[in-house]
Amino acid sequence: MEKYRTFWKRLLSAIIDSIIFIPFSYFGIKIEQINNKTILFCWLFLYACLIIFYSVYLNGRYGQTLGKKVMNIIVLDVSESKMIGFKHAFYRDATPFIFYLIGIFFVISTSINNPTYNIDQLNTQYDDFIFYATLVWVIIELLTMLTNPKRRAVHDILAQSVVVDLSR
Template structure:
């Protein structure tokens, strides 16, 4: 299975993930100060959903409009629709992150239920919610990695769900290899118009 430089994005995606993690350090610091045993329930009820949802909101909106998060901008990779004709748009960006969004929503609901029932404790949050969320994230990342190895465009599982592909931006204006377009007349490649967003 031959993969062109256009789609060799694994290391760049990894770098992008690190940069995006750094972007959310302020949120993590705020978590450390806000999510404590002494915090009032109303504050936890407001902050925890906002904290949990912040990355999904960031990811969906940035990918929808620019095809890139700040991390991907630094790593010089871009998310396009599967036909490589445009950035994903809101629907595809949402679908691309839908599994992670669903897990986030489940975690938020689990936490809010405990807060409303008066059963929320810091131990519950750190030992149960974070444990299951972290375990899910690791399993999901492994599935993503395995999926990337099964196709020449290195599309991860969430790319198939969202109908997207990640490309190296420096190679974006190159003609899409024939091996990637065979059997699909929909794949045409981005415009070469100087005013194009690509």
């Protein structure tokens, strides 16, 4: 059905939502310049929480992040009769959040085991881990989304949700 053909709108929505976090990324660069590992670890955790809170709150409350609103798509429960709520919105974003937490744990343990590692090395390891974990996750998501009649990705299946194009 046409209303489930949301791939491009979902992609553009994700890009719009990413743009919103550019100021926070700039702040993260400033945090790195402080050259304090504890502050870096706290910042990485706070940044992960901000990203997840943004998505969980807006999808749970309104069924849309700002990017989804601009693209005129909405996240509904699988029956398409109501919003998904906060619990299911968290299920949608739990995997990336787990990646962030594993990445943070990884750089903390690397820092403990290799005290000579500097902030740049630790941040590079974190970024690399997040990049490759996300890449694998996106491939899995695309495979499920493109082979499912309602275009539900793994995170939609986990959250019992579906994304619907409001203009169709």
